Amino acid sequence: MSSDTIESVMEESRKFFPPEAFAASAHLKSFADYETMYRRSIDSSEEFWGEIASELHWFKKWDTVLDESEKPFFKWFDGGKTNICYNAVDRHATGVKANQAAIIWEGEPGDQRVLTYRDLKREVSIFANSLKALGIKKGDSVAIYLPMTPELAIALLACARIGAVHSVIFAGFSAESIRDRVLDAQSKLVITGDGGWRRGKMLELKSVVDKGVEHCACLEHVLVIPRNVSGPRLECQMHEGRDVWYDDIAAKQSSDCPCEEMDSEDMLFLLYTSGSTGKPKGIMHTVGGYSVYTYLTSKYVFDLKEDDVYWCTADVGWITGHSYIVYGPLQNGTTVLMYEGAPNWPEPDRFWEIIDKHQVSVFYTAPTAIRAFMKWGDEWVDKHDLSSLRLLGSVGEPINPEAWMWYHKHIGQEKCPIVDTWWQTETGGILITPLPGVTPTKPGSATLPFFGVDAAVLDAEGNEVDAGLLAIRKPWPSILRGVFGDEQRFRDTYWCNWDGKYYFPGDGARRDEDGYIWVTGRVDDVVNVSGHRIGTAELESAFVEHPAVAESAVIGVPHDIKGEGLVAFVLLRGTDTNGSDQLRKELNALIAEKIGKFAKPEKIIFSADLPKTRSGKIMRRLLRDIVTGKELGNITTLADPSVVENLKSKCAE
Numbered sequence: 001m002s003s004d005t006i007e008s009v010m011e012e013s014r015k016f017f018p019p020e021a022f023a024a025s026a027h028l029k030s031f032a033d034y035e036t037m038y039r040r041s042i043d044s045s046e047e048f049w050g051e052i053a054s055e056l057h058w059f060k061k062w063d064t065v066l067d068e069s070e071k072p073f074f075k076w077f078d079g080g081k082t083n084i085c086y087n088a089v090d091r092h093a094t095g096v097k098a099n100q101a102a103i104i105w106e107g108e109p110g111d112q113r114v115l116t117y118r119d120l121k122r123e124v125s126i127f128a129n130s131l132k133a134l135g136i137k138k139g140d141s142v143a144i145y146l147p148m149t150p151e152l153a154i155a156l157l158a159c160a161r162i163g164a165v166h167s168v169i170f171a172g173f174s175a176e177s178i179r180d181r182v183l184d185a186q187s188k189l190v191i192t193g194d195g196g197w198r199r200g201k202m203l204e205l206k207s208v209v210d211k212g213v214e215h216c217a218c219l220e221h222v223l224v225i226p227r228n229v230s231g232p233r234l235e236c237q238m239h240e241g242r243d244v245w246y247d248d249i250a251a252k253q254s255s256d257c258p259c260e261e262m263d264s265e266d267m268l269f270l271l272y273t274s275g276s277t278g279k280p281k282g283i284m285h286t287v288g289g290y291s292v293y294t295y296l297t298s299k300y301v302f303d304l305k306e307d308d309v310y311w312c313t314a315d316v317g318w319i320t321g322h323s324y325i326v327y328g329p330l331q332n333g334t335t336v337l338m339y340e341g342a343p344n345w346p347e348p349d350r351f352w353e354i355i356d357k358h359q360v361s362v363f364y365t366a367p368t369a370i371r372a373f374m375k376w377g378d379e380w381v382d383k384h385d386l387s388s389l390r391l392l393g394s395v396g397e398p399i400n401p402e403a404w405m406w407y408h409k410h411i412g413q414e415k416c417p418i419v420d421t422w423w424q425t426e427t428g429g430i431l432i433t434p435l436p437g438v439t440p441t442k443p444g445s446a447t448l449p450f451f452g453v454d455a456a457v458l459d460a461e462g463n464e465v466d467a468g469l470l471a472i473r474k475p476w477p478s479i480l481r482g483v484f485g486d487e488q489r490f491r492d493t494y495w496c497n498w499d500g501k502y503y504f505p506g507d508g509a510r511r512d513e514d515g516y517i518w519v520t521g522r523v524d525d526v527v528n529v530s531g532h533r534i535g536t537a538e539l540e541s542a543f544v545e546h547p548a549v550a551e552s553a554v555i556g557v558p559h560d561i562k563g564e565g566l567v568a569f570v571l572l573r574g575t576d577t578n579g580s581d582q583l584r585k586e587l588n589a590l591i592a593e594k595i596g597k598f599a600k601p602e603k604i605i606f607s608a609d610l611p612k613t614r615s616g617k618i619m620r621r622l623l624r625d626i627v628t629g630k631e632l633g634n635i636t637t638l639a640d641p642s643v644v645e646n647l648k649s650k651c652a653e
């Protein structure tokens with residue numbers, strides 16, 4: 001660690017004020033503006049949200065802004081009719097605005113495409129008509145498994161346009177993960193591609209989908225998009241009667257496709273996310289509230305203007321890409337940059353080259369990426385002119401102060417505010433965040449709640465405390481509408497504390513003397529690996545499918561780059577307690593097959609036993625302390641305290 005970073009950690013209480021030049025031209029210019037608007041958003045919440053919603057297009061105005069009668073199933077803008085695709089695309093595809101770039105795309109090999117709002121409307125309409133030609137109607141579920149090409153954004157918008165419910169599956173997931181999601185959502189169509197570039201290699205997508213959908217009776221078609229829209233297709237096995245090439249079907253479609261008039265509470269999409277138990281759950285978001293909330297957060301958190309070139313480096317396969325690559329920024333009529341590949345391809349300065357080349361002004365990335373850039377060295381950054389940047393963002397996990405300071409100094413050149421945004425798949429949009437022209441920031445804190453968000457740090461009884469559980473006390477427009485097909489799980493997961501009065505996100509937090517919130521991480525068995533949520537239960541149930549494995553326990557431990565890494569303890573059947581490298585390989589392959597390569601543990605430790613309480617519960621905290629070499633407190637609740645010594649020596653191996 002350099003002396004710089006040591007200093008920054010010690011100066012955690014340091015405050016950075018929004019640069020005057022930034023505030024002068026920001027949508028919101030002073031803390032007093034924020035306070036007034038925030039108070040109104042809480043005290044006269046329906047009036048506030050009604051006014052904001054009026055900035056968007058509605059085919060029919062809503063009857064009520066918020067209906068809480070069936071809490072926790074809230075209804076926002078009920079009775080209203082709108083379409084998020086209309087608000088994101090059609091609204092901007094008229095007059096001179098139609099000629100503005102909506103999407104600037106760069107492929108990993110360096111190929112580029114620019115789609116104006118006019119082009120985007122045309123492409124989305126043709127895509128939407130292609131979906132109709134395949135028999136997709138309003139309310140049908142469509143799974144999407146694509147690389148980061150413009151067609152991924154277009155596919156989402158096309159589904160939204162005709163009222164089909166999209167369920168995007170990140171292209172790093174395995175065939176089994178695809179199957180689970182297609183079956184759970186009862187998807188009629190899977191949209192995939194013939195490939196996509198990642199670190200100089202072609203991603204195999206079609207063959208993974210083929211394997212995944214083998215026994216999915218609900219599936220009618222697989223739509224295959226060529227990676228090179230105007231070039232030759234890549235070799236793919238096509239199943240007669242089921243599989244269709246997108247360019248074949250698109251060639252026959254009209255570019256005119258009116259937007260379906262959607263009820264505000266019609267489902268917009270499902271997105272699967274990991275929890276502490278069982279299989280990933282389908283988080284449900286609906287049209288109206290999600291439109292309004294992603295529109296407003298994008299406008300104020302990223303201070304978006306028409307002439308910005310906004311780049312969020314997430315994959316559209318995660319919620320960040322849904323809300324802050326596609327729906328939020330496009331509803332604001334800005335220019336969105338999309339990049340297909342890896343940050344270090346061909347060299348570790350690819351991101352900085354892109355920023356310089358396309359004059360990116362707003363840049364939104366994740367702490368894990370920032371830590372990787374720090375490791376690769378400042379010289380890669382220094383080679384490029386980053387003066388087009390005016391605002392930086394961070395999302396996905398708590399940002400450590402030294403990463404924040406590096407980001408501020410090297411990428412933001414000490415002139416760009418940093419917005420550290422806390423939110424989740426379930427929240428649909430950013431809930432806790434600084435506003436760039438307004439909020440003094442502290443490295444490592446997501447600071448204060450956004451408009452309409454009543455955030456608190458509570459103990460189990462619901463008292464406000466300095467350190468405890470994060471709680472949200474009022475519903476906001478893009479709150480999840482449930483877990484698809486599992487009402488009980490929805491109630492048990494999010495409404496299990498405080499007599500079901502407040503939303504429980506599963507995170508711990510503390511609040512400082514200025515009322516700033518510092519999110520400390522998950523308090524459940526969900527591990528945040530490189531900003532990706534992985535349920536330890538998913539890995540554990542995968543391991544026990546191996547015939548040699550009797551039991552396993554997976555924990556998250558601190559990791560320099562990934563934030564958290566996974567460590568797996570595996571108990572074998574029979575008398576072998578040592579395992580072998582071969583077995584380790586097989587277990588890693590099993591995880592890749594069941595979940596995806598990104599969920600591979602850092603370390604697999606074969607052990608003779610696991611620390612359990614007398615009632616048989618695995619003491620994960622103890623496992624974490626053993627791995628990280630922490631002082632072990634009281635272990636008298638253990639059924640067999642000798643287990644600890646054994647595990648310690650295994651970890652030291």
Ligand code: WTA
Nearest residue numbers: 395396397398420421422423424425519522
């Ligand atoms: C964590 C990603 C601290 C948190 C948008 C949350 C954060 C989970 C931050 C959601 C942040 C996300 N500071 N922690 N700025 N952003 N998290 O659903 O634990 O993939 O519950 O949504 O990431 O992850 P998800």
